[in-house]
Amino acid sequence: MTGHGAASQTTSGPEPPNSPINQGRPHSARMYDYFLGGKDNYVADRQAAAKVLTLWPGVMIAARTNRAFMQRATRYLAAECGIRQFLDIGTGIPTSPNLHEVAQEVAPESRVVYVDNDPIVLAHAQTLLTSHPEGRTAYVDADVANPETILTSPDLTEVLDLSQPVALSLCALLHFVPDEWDPYAIVRRLVDTLAPGSYLVLSHITPDFDPVATQRTVEIYHNGGIKGKIRSRAEVEEFFTGLELVEPGIEVPHRWRPDLATGPQVATGDVTDEEVSFWVGVARKPAS
Numbered sequence: 001m002t003g004h005g006a007a008s009q010t011t012s013g014p015e016p017p018n019s020p021i022n023q024g025r026p027h028s029a030r031m032y033d034y035f036l037g038g039k040d041n042y043v044a045d046r047q048a049a050a051k052v053l054t055l056w057p058g059v060m061i062a063a064r065t066n067r068a069f070m071q072r073a074t075r076y077l078a079a080e081c082g083i084r085q086f087l088d089i090g091t092g093i094p095t096s097p098n099l100h101e102v103a104q105e106v107a108p109e110s111r112v113v114y115v116d117n118d119p120i121v122l123a124h125a126q127t128l129l130t131s132h133p134e135g136r137t138a139y140v141d142a143d144v145a146n147p148e149t150i151l152t153s154p155d156l157t158e159v160l161d162l163s164q165p166v167a168l169s170l171c172a173l174l175h176f177v178p179d180e181w182d183p184y185a186i187v188r189r190l191v192d193t194l195a196p197g198s199y200l201v202l203s204h205i206t207p208d209f210d211p212v213a214t215q216r217t218v219e220i221y222h223n224g225g226i227k228g229k230i231r232s233r234a235e236v237e238e239f240f241t242g243l244e245l246v247e248p249g250i251e252v253p254h255r256w257r258p259d260l261a262t263g264p265q266v267a268t269g270d271v272t273d274e275e276v277s278f279w280v281g282v283a284r285k286p287a288s
Contacts, residue, residue, distance in 0.1 A: 023042040023043075023044065024044055025044055025224055025225055026044045026045050026047070026048035026049075026221075026224040026225075026226065027044075027045060027118070027120070027226075028176055028221065028226050029092045029093055029116070029118050029120065029121060030042065030045040030093065030120060031045045031048060031049045031052070032063055032092055032093070032172070033045075033092070033093040033095070034046055034049045035049065035059055035060045035062075035063035035064075036060075036063050036064060036067060036095050037060075038093060038095060040093045040120060040124070044224075048220060048221075048224050051220050052217050052220055055213050055216045055217055055220070056210070056213045056214065056216075056217050056277070057275075058271070058272070058274065058275025058276065058277075059217070061271050061275045061276065062205075062275060062276045062277060062278060063172075065253050065254050065271060065276050065278070066171065066172050066203050066253055066276075066278055066280075067095065068253070068254075068261065069171070069203055069253035069254075069256055069278075069280050070099065070169065070171045070201070070203070071097060071099075071102050072256065072257055072258075072260040072261060073169075073201045073256070073257075073280075073282050074086065074099050074102040074103050074167070074169070074201075075102055075103075075105075075106060075260050075262070076257060076260055076282070077103075077167045077199055077201070077282070078102070078103045078106035078107050078110060079106045079107075081199065081284075083103075083110075083165055083166075083167045083199060084103075084107055084109060084110050084111065085110070085111050085112075085160050085161065085164060085165065085166040085167065086099055086100070086103055086110065086111070086112045086113070086166065086167045086169060087112075087113050087115070087150075087156070087160060087166050087167070087168050087169065088112065088113070088114050088115065088169040088171075089115040089116075089144050089150065089168070089169065089170055089173060089190075090115070090116060090144060090170065090171070090172070090173030090176075091114040091115060091116040091121060091128065091139075092116065092118075092121060092172075093118075093120060093121055093124055094121075094124050094127040094128055096127075098127070098128060099112055099114075099169060100112035100114075100128065100131060100132075100135070100137045103135075104131065104132040104134075104135050107135075108132040108133075108134040108135055109132075109134045109135050110132075110135045111135055111136045111137070111159050111160060112131075112135070112136075112137045112138075112159075113137070113138045113139075113140060113155070113156050113159050113160055114128045114137065114138070114139045114140070115139075115140045115142055115144070115150050115156075116139075116141070117141060117142060117143040122139070122141055125139040136159050137159070138155045138156065138158070138159045139155065140153045140155045140156055144170075144173060144177065144186060145177070145181050145186070147186055147189045147190050148189075150190075151189075151190070151193050162193060162194065162195065163195055164195055165194070165195050165196075165197035165198045165199070166194050166195065166198045166199075167198065167199045167200075167201060168190055168191065168194060168198065168199065168200050168201065169201045170187070170200070170201065170202045170203075171201065171202070171203045172203050172204075172205070172278075174187070174202065174204050174231075174239065175204050175205045175228050175229060175230050175231065176226065176227065176228040177227075177228070177229070178227045178228060178229050179229055183229075183239075184238060184239065184241075187200070187239050191242075191243070191285060194285055195285075196285055196286060196287040196288060197284065197285065197287075198284070198285045199282060199283065199284050199285070200239070200240065200243055200281075200282070200283050200285070201281075201282050202236070202239055202240070202280065202281055202282075203253060203278050203279070203280040204230075204231055204236045204239075204278065204279055204280075205230045205231075205277055205278055206230060206231060206232060206233060206236065206277055206278060206279050207230050207231075207232065207277075208232055208233055208277075208279075209273045209274045209276075209277050210274040210277055213274075213277075214230050214277055215230070218230055233250060233279055236250060236279040236281070237250050237279075237281070240281055240283045242285075242286075243283035243284060243285055243286070244283055244284045244285075244286055245281055245282070245283045246282050246283065246284060249281065250279055250280070250281045251279070251280060251281070252273050252276055252278060252279065252280070253276060253278050253280045254271050254276060256280050256281075256282075
């Protein structure tokens with residue numbers, strides 16, 4: 001599995017927010033950084049990533065395709081929907097362009113709050129705080145498994161006005177939230193707090209296209225102490241219950257509004273659904 005960020009790296013539950021960086025065991029955010037071509041990873045991460053690559057050779061394409069989806073979805077929400085507030089949970093290690101750079105390119109006054117509980121992400125947080133002077137960014141050190149700590153953080157409430165629409169980004173995160181944490185309740189709690197007219201942006205690894213490779217990949221992550229659950233299209237769609245999916249609905253990331261791409265992109269015709277093995281969607285919260 002890849003990961004934009006991760007909910008936890010323990011086998012029993014979330015780590016304390018300020019737990020030290022453990023270089024001796026693989027970490028999903030650092031592995032994702034490796035898959036994106038980054039350098040903020042350690043030997044244990046690269047060894048686990050190498051095992052994944054033997055089973056799922058397209059994982060680097062999947063990571064980059066997912067990242068490109070996040071950027072297009074952000075651009076769509078800022079340019080076509082007028083969204084000026086973004087909450088990105090499971091931020092991961094910064095990789096430019098970051099969400100606030102995409103949003104503020106369209107609307108410099110955009111406000112973005114990043115959330116992660118990974119000390120290595122926290123160490124790079126300054127990169128995420130280089131906001132356009134007309135806008136604002138903040139970083140919240142918290143875990144998606146405890147949504148109340150996110151929603152009540154002063155760092156969030158000082159930047160975002162939750163009485164106004166917010167785009168909630170949960171990209172490549174929920175496959176690191178096992179069923180016993182009740183991921184659907186976590187998403188409902190987050191969405192219920194947001195104002196009507198808010199949006200949910202979500203991407204999730206699926207076994208639907210290559211069940212053998214993705215399941216063996218899950219086992220590698222589990223063996224490294226990283227919990228999670230890959231989910232089918234129907235299970236991913238359930239996260240959007242009560243929301244209005246925008247076109248094209250639940251789709252593989254490389255076919256979600258490719259016309260919004262700017263800069264270098266993985267061309268739709270150059271990848272297969274099996275290589276990417278993600279479902280994505282964007283949905284609007286209607287008026288009550």
